[in-house]
Amino acid sequence: MSVDIRSQAEAPEAAPRAITLxxxxxxxxxxxxxxxxLADFLREDLGLTGTRVGCEHGSCGACTVLLNGAAVxxxxMLAVQADGQELMTIEGLADGNxxxxxxxxxxxxxxxQCGYCTAGIxxxxxxxxxxxxKPSDEEIYDTLGGHLCRCTGYQDILKSAKLAIKLIGG
Ligand code: FES
Ligand code: FES
Structure with missing residues (x-):
């Protein structure tokens, strides 16, 4: 069976879709x-550049945001898949200053160090x-284990996570 590559290459781009989120x-x-x-949409269309793009294939965790409360x-994800959903990015965390x-x-x-991985973590x-x-050490390691830090400051990231637990009162 022959495939008409030319017609595929010339296939028109699908039209943008209206979404509300x-x-x-x-x-x-x-x-x-x-x-x-979704990462590019947050950064380029909504101007929320705190979310970083690293590997672009799900390995590094730099682009992590919350979708309906769950880390994704x-x-x-495609931006259109977030239609009608509730998101939280790093910009939503601080209370003013x-x-x-x-x-x-x-x-x-x-x-x-450079901070590229920090928002996702x-x-x-x-x-x-x-x-x-009040997570166990195993749970903390498990969560941090899903993130790559190219500056390799893992010990200080771990100390930060443990101090965060204290500050939150865990
Ligand atoms: S940029 Fe999404 S996991 Fe690396
Ligand atoms: S990648 Fe630089 S601080 Fe993690």
Whole structure:
């Protein structure tokens, strides 16, 4: 069977779709290209550049955000799949100028170097601590184990996570 590659290459782009979603408590209506990732949509269309894009295939965790309260890798989702959903990004964590305790802990324990991985790690810790404010070491390792830090500052990240648990009162 022959396949007409030329006609595939010339296939028109699908038209952008209207989507409505809530991000950090604010409702957005926008048009999203069907193939645009949620990570790119947050950064490019909504200007929420705190979410970082690293590997773009689900390995590094830099792009982690919360979808209806659950941590997801926004590079693995399409923006159109978030239609009607509720999202939280790193920008939604601080209360005005008041850092969230997890952010405060990373500040105090120097839990970052270049900071590229930090937003994703903090969002995963936030989700874990909402589920369980008193996690075991194994649970902390399990959560942090889903993230890669190219600066390799894992010891300080771990110290930051433990201080965050104290600050939150776990
Ligand atoms: S950029 Fe999404 S997991 Fe690496
Ligand atoms: S602090 Fe640089 S990648 Fe983690």
């Amino acid at each position: 809530t991000v950090n408590g604010k409702r957005y209506s926008a048009r999203a290209e069907p193939r645009k990732t 890798r926004s590079c693995l 008041q850092l969230h305790p997890i952010q405060q802990a990373f500040w105090e324990e120097h839990g970052l 903090i969002m995963s810790l936030y989700e874990m601590l909402r589920r369980n404010p």
